[in-house]
Amino acid sequence: MPQTIAVIKGDGIGPEIMDATLKVLDALDCGFEYDVIEAGLGALEKHGTLIPQASLDSIAKHGLALKGPLTTPVGKGFSSINVQLRRHFDLYANVRPAISFPGTRSRYDDIDLITVRENTEGAYMAEGQSLSEDGETAVASIKTTRKGSERIVRHAFELARAKGRKKVTAVHKANIIKSSSGLFLDVAREVAKDFPEIEFQEMIVDNACMQLVMNPHQFDVIVTTNLFGDILSDLCAGLVGGLGMAPGANIGKQAAIFEAVHGSAPDIAGKGVANPCALLLAAAEMLDYLDMNDKGTRIRTAIREVLESSREEVTPDLGGSGTTETFANALVAAVSR
Ligand code: NAI
Ligand code: MG
Secondary structure: OOOEEEEEOOOOOHHHHHHHHHHHHHHOOOOOEEEEEOOOHHHHHHHOOOOOHHHHHHHHHHOEEEEOOOOOOOOOOOOOHHHHHHHHHOOOEEEEEEEOOOOOOOOOOOOEEEEEEEOOOOHHHOEEEEEOOOOOOEEEEOOOOHHHHHHHHHHHHHHHHHOOOOEEEEEEOOOOOOOHHHHHHHHHHHHHOOOOOOEEEEEEHHHHHHHHHHOHHHOOEEEEOHHHHHHHHHHHHHHOOOHHHOEEEEEOOOOEEEEEOOOOOOOOOOOOOOOOHHHHHHHHHHHHHOOOHHHHHHHHHHHHHHHHHOOOOOOHHHOOOOOHHHHHHHHHHHHHO
16 A cells, blocks of 8 residues: 655745655655645634644554644744644654755765754753742753653664664763753663664763764764753754755654754745755655665755756755756756666
8 A cells, every 4th residue: 555644735935845845756756645734824724723633633644744844823822833743643752864965054074963852851841830929030840751761762772773873872961960861861871782783972961062063973873852952953953054954853653744944934935946955855764764765865865966066956045046946856857867
């Protein structure tokens, strides 16, 4: 039976980059069927909700979604759809590869690392937030669980094994936040024993920031808690030329949602100049996830080839003079060779 993928085209530049991405997937003969579902501003206007039940049902049924960026209306009491989706499907692993490509504003050549961020607990969730009546003191708590730590570290090691990676670095602050970060580190050490062929390294988060900027090639897979992962993964995107090239995946047992890291880019929406690479690289991650790694690799190779050979076809954010469509056509030609 063909694999069906729930497709959320998204808001702003979403439909433009999604069309480009699906064109490349079709050129690769992936044999997918798509269930195009609604979410975001479009869904709000039509159905009065940012994420209709039918869309949630489709993701639940197929277990797989490719998602364009969504606009969450500001100041109208709506909570982020991305956070809602993470909660609804318990998508505990946020996986963000950072790969350097030629012709981008990358600070280094040949960076190829993956951050695996815990997505459901920790300081980022800031449970029990309160502000004292006099407004002088704010309090929030950090909850870290053995189960939450174990499943994220295991995910990182299994990903490393599946992708032939050599090393996993657990990033923490266990020297200071002994309870919560300490528990995460203890669990990481235990889980590491189950993967003797993969080197295990520990690093304190402030040092990790410096090391990433000065010597990023030492890293392979980084696993860390929610808030540190939020910050470190953006740092890594900055190392490889920014948002236009950064894919992400939110993965749980019930579903996996693949997306670009960037937003709906209202400033360039409708102009046909959005860079489709981040979403296309997310689709490549989805292919790897489905054990179709050869096709995922073909996408990454095609992006590399087009960036190396042409400035006319690529989009202006990469210094080119092309459009989303010329870029997509060049990528279709490259994967078809
Ligand atoms: P943004 O990522 O949409 O845009 C930041 C800057 O990067 C803009 O100048 C934009 O033109 C540029 N940019 C982004 N993607 C690009 C691409 N593919 N090609 C060329 N240039 C690109 O961030 P911003 O402006 O903070 O957010 C806009 C909206 O997106 C907000 O409503 C926000 O809530 C939403 N958002 C959604 C996300 C998601 O669905 N995963 C993630 C981040 C933001
Ligand atoms: Mg972030």
